[in-house]
Amino acid sequence: MTTATSPAVDALAERDGCFHCGLPVPAGFDLEVTVGGRQHPVCCHGCQAAVAFIQDAGLDDFYRLRAAPTGTRPGEGVAADPSAFADADVAARFLHLDPAGRAHGDLALDGVGCAACAWVIEHGVKDLPGLQQARVDLANGRLSASWDANDATTAAVGLTRLMERINALGFDAVPAQPAEELVLHEQQRRRSLTAIGISGIGAMQVMMLAIADYAGLFSGMADDHRALIVWAQMVLTGVVVVWGAQPFFKGAWQTLQAGRMGIDVPVSLAIGLGWGVSTVVVLSGGIERGEHVYFDSVAMFTFFLLLGRHLEQSVRHRFARADARLDALLPAAVTRLAPDGDRTSVLPAQLQAGDVIEVPPGGIIAADGKVLEGTGEIDRAALTGESRPQDVGPGTTVPAGSRNGATRLQLEVTRPATNSALAAIPNLLARARAERPPVVHLADRVSGIIVAAVLFIAAVTAVVWSFIDPARVLPVTLATLMVTCPCAFALATPVTLTAATMRLRRLGILLVDPSALERAARLRHAYLDKTGTLTEPGQITCDPFDGADRQDCVDHAVALERDVPHPLAAALRRLPVSANVTFEALRVVPGSGVEGFKDGRRWRIGRPRWAASFENDATESATESDEGSIWLSVDGSPLARFRSAHGGADETLRTGATELLRALRDRGLDPAIVSGDVADRVRAAAGQLGIERWWADLDPGSKYALLAEADGGVLYLGDGLNDAPALGRAGVAVAMASACDFTRSAADAVVLDDRLAGVADLLDGAERTRRIIRQNLLWAISYNLLAMPLAVTGLIAPWAAAIGMSASSLLVLGNALRLLRRQETANAAGTVTAWK
């Protein structure tokens, strides 16, 4: 088939990278696939095979309908080698056999982001022998499957077949423990959806009837017709209150049992009073007396509060996902070497101190250990945010959770996986959470007084009126209860927090715990993580030596470093290439670099002393001061030097870091750097930013201890796994979007676009939110105080009480919505915030 596309379209496809995964196509790799009558480049054989497999299965609609490429090369994501799960004992840990002869298992998927991915996986695995059911849960990135299996062995075979098939489709899958949290969240979500549906349908019906009732006030209505309308409202609202408002009553009961006061108490009182009073009015013949009922307000009030609570819960659930558990950072299975050289596949949890394990290139290290054999580098980025690799060799200790470099390592396990430094982080986080002083909402502090006051005043009114005029006891007491009903008061805090959450979301900040906005009032310090938060790795520059062509050097270097999982190599691969170069006999020399042959000449890239053989003193002396750079050479003669830009420093300040510091100081916060990095680099960054207080060489525990010692509230901004305990303890904890799920789950807010100025937006938003909450509470209480004397003395008409109550609630709602009205004025640099 001929292609007659315009050059522009072809250029676009080129830039888009691999057709299947979307990653850049390495230089020198020119495989193509034909889909939909057009050629597309692919980046590796894995992707090419995946495209072919999907086409053969007749599932090529996938490429037409997917939202985006998968983003991970097959085998490079959370992948685990399927053969590791062929072992029945290992597989059994992830599977559940039912008496009907079926195995059930969950797999965590990588690269699955849209409905098309879910579809292609569900249909791609359909023809596997014995497969009963496979369903992708897109929101959680999981596949639940069941297949015929009589015993553990056949179940394990089914599992490996399933994993192999998913790999063949170009996605990665790893068996996952069935997550109790997910099931629990799903139940909670269903319960809250049911409650919202019931209250929504009910509230609309009640409102419709209420409009007829109000119209009757003006145009006149026969008493029996009005009675019918009011009775219908009573029944419908009864359904809403009994079924829909249950969460509030339960919550109130729980807080009261715990001897505390929460916002659920006044909410329940408002709903209960509104419905109870109106029901008593109806049952005691109040309709004939022309009295008013409040069913519509009660139903609407319940509906809106449930809606707000549902939104808040959805955000929380998204961040407390099962993947956020730390296990997800460890490999699902590891290779253990027996003394006689036998290899068995075991779970990380089964490792004992003294076991010898083998870590493949690019694999995650499952337990703290000591290197026995092999030299290379490990990357601790997930652990500390530190992007520079660490050299390892026999005798070096390596921490669990770090990623192995390009070589194979054999380790002796020094501490079982359940006892590693990594495993200690969740415990520290749990302790931090428990020690953090709970937020006392302003509303919570007064709600006890309000509730007591309402009940006390109603009782006194009833008693006093029984002496004055026994016939008016009921109407006057009901009117008093209605006027003092803390509806507006109960609404004041939740609606403001919901509006603020929505507002911040538009500014790119996901607020996981809205109560952080209230805690932000007491901040005095700002503790900032350095690596990945304030600084980022610098760019690579290429300095050719005399006579070498710069672009030619880059092309060769990129081709040599094509498959090396080293951060420096990754940075190097981002350099623009002009031609594809192919090398033969490409090999990685551990601890030195990469070597390849082309036209009989030996090309090397790596450490200067290894890459170049020194014939003249000038180049040799140049290597002395050149520790951080790598050299490219052909047949031993140096061609070019690659090193990080910015005067040798291998990290630079991130955009917006200086502005962030200014913004923090403007708001009266005292900034400090807390870093796990070495003192020199921390000092350099602190100097650049003009920060006087800094701590270096901190482990997660000491970061946490620093927070506990701080006098006054601390704003903590971080992105590494080692920041998680500190985030849990901080007054306001902010994580950057680049942080892993676990770290994000420890934070109160996540800056979604990694824009540092987002922190200033958050602080300003918190300030405005607190102001509006105070205004709302003040208004709600003053309204009740003003109207109460009138109601107690029997001077207020029931309809006036109803209008007053609704108007009061609407005013509170409108005031909260002011948070949303602001125009977007944040500019690209983020220096002008939308809150001003």
Place this chain on the structure above:
Amino acid sequence: MEVIWVLIPLSVLLMLLAVRAFVWAVRSRQFDDLDREASRILFEEPGSESARVDKESEHPRRGGHD
């Protein structure tokens, strides 16, 4: 206006039925994954009649340059 004696109780009954239907829909997991159901209509079941017909015409929408 005597008809409202029938209509209003009827509307209450209908509302209760609507609530019942909604609860059934939530319990039978119809609201579990809202993203996928929206696009399900776009996908053909492989091997179904319509899919085969579409395959033969080789999707004239795409690759239509030749």
